[in-house]
Amino acid sequence: MLLRLAELEEDLLARRKRAEEEQWPGEIDGIDMTITFLRTKQAEAARLTHRPTVHLGLPRPRSARN
Known part of the structure; x- marks a missing residue:
């Protein structure tokens, strides 16, 4: 994406x-x-490329109490 924005x-x-x-x-305006x-x-876009990903784990079914 950054390369395309640079081309534009x-x-x-x-x-x-x-x-x-x-x-x-x-x-011109x-x-x-x-x-x-x-x-x-x-x-x-540059800021988002340097943002770390967050591992959310695997979803689990709720217990019968919840």
């Missing part, structure tokens, strides 16, 4: 450069917003 960021930066060259201010959301997603 690279593409967005290239699109932003073109928008600057073509002087498309509305496009939209791309900037998308880049912000993408970087938030990248940080979240």
Whole structure:
């Protein structure tokens, strides 16, 4: 997932450069917003890859009292 997000960021930066060259201010604003959301997603994905898993064990049937 992180590799795909990096590819998307690279593409967005290239699109932003073109928008600057073509002087498309509305496009630049939209791309900037998308880049912000993408970087938030990248940080979240990176954080989740470093999170340890929790072993919950095997489920057991409840006793007759419960």
